[in-house]
Amino acid sequence: MMENFLIEPLKGYGEFQFGMSIDEVVESLGQPSNQEEIESAYDDGNHIIVLDYEDFDLSMYFEGDTVQRLANFYTYNENSVLFGAKIFDLNKDQLIELMKENGYEDYIEDNEDGECLTYDELNLDFYFDGNQLVEVFWECQRG
Numbered sequence: 001m002m003e004n005f006l007i008e009p010l011k012g013y014g015e016f017q018f019g020m021s022i023d024e025v026v027e028s029l030g031q032p033s034n035q036e037e038i039e040s041a042y043d044d045g046n047h048i049i050v051l052d053y054e055d056f057d058l059s060m061y062f063e064g065d066t067v068q069r070l071a072n073f074y075t076y077n078e079n080s081v082l083f084g085a086k087i088f089d090l091n092k093d094q095l096i097e098l099m100k101e102n103g104y105e106d107y108i109e110d111n112e113d114g115e116c117l118t119y120d121e122l123n124l125d126f127y128f129d130g131n132q133l134v135e136v137f138w139e140c141q142r143g
Contacts (some may be wrong), residue, residue, distance in 0.1 A: 001029075002014060002015075002028075002029060002053075002058075002138050005075075005077055005079040005080045005081055006082075006088070007073075007080055007081065007082040007136065007137070007138065008074075008082050009082075009119075009122035009123065009124050009138055010122060010123060010138075010140065010141050012070075012073075013058075013073045013075070013138075016028075016060070016070065016073075017070070018069070018070050018071060018139075018140035018141075019069050019070060019140070020023065020069065020070040021062075021067070021068075021069060021070075022049065022051065022068060022079065022119070025051065025060060026051075027071065029053055029056075032051035032052050032053055033052050033053055033054040033055070034050075034051075034052040034054070035049065035050065035051050035052070036049070036050050037049050037050075038050060040063075046065055046119050047061055047063070047064060047065065047068060048061060048062065048063050048068070049061075049062045049068050050062075051085075056075075056077055057075055057076045057077035058073065058074070058075045058077060059073070059074040059075070059085065060072070060073060060074075061073075061074070061089075061139075070140075071139055071140050071141075072138070072139040072140070073136075073137070073138055074135065074136070074137045075136055076088075076134060076135045076136070080136060082098070082136075083098055083099075083101070083102045085098050087126075087133060089132050089134065090133065091131045091132065091133075092115070092117070092128055092131050092133070093131075095117070095126060095133060096117070099119060104121060104122065105117050106119070106120070106121065107119050108118075110118065115128040115129075115130075116128070123136065123138055123139045123140070123141065123142070124136070124137070124138040125137040125138070
């Protein structure tokens with residue numbers, strides 16, 4: 001059962017840390033609602049497995065060539081907390097201010113596929129529908 005919805009950029013989400021195995025996650029949360037293997041966008045031999053937990057509005061992405069490890073989170077869980085704030089209660093300007101108050105002023109705004117704020121330093125993306133946050137995606141440190 002998942003009770004901790006703390007987003008920790010570059011580290012994890014609640015009790016789940018980047019680098020965990022699929023077995024460790026399944027042992028804690030049980031079988032996922034859905035599981036799929038997707039192709040890597042690069043010809044690098046990387047295998048990606050996605051576990052969806054609909055009860056927690058959460059998807060976890062596991063990557064690796066022979067052993068897959070937790071590398072990305074994607075959530076729209078309204079209980080998600082970042083820097084002490086329930087982020088789905090914040091509008092776009094409030095979220096930008098929260099990030100600024102915590103030392104993250106540099107972001108990229110992309111309106112091509114809907115509104116997205118990207119904080120490259122944290123590998124963190126916020127997706128909006130108008131002024132309302134609808135999804136958050138973050139990943140482990142690369143390279």
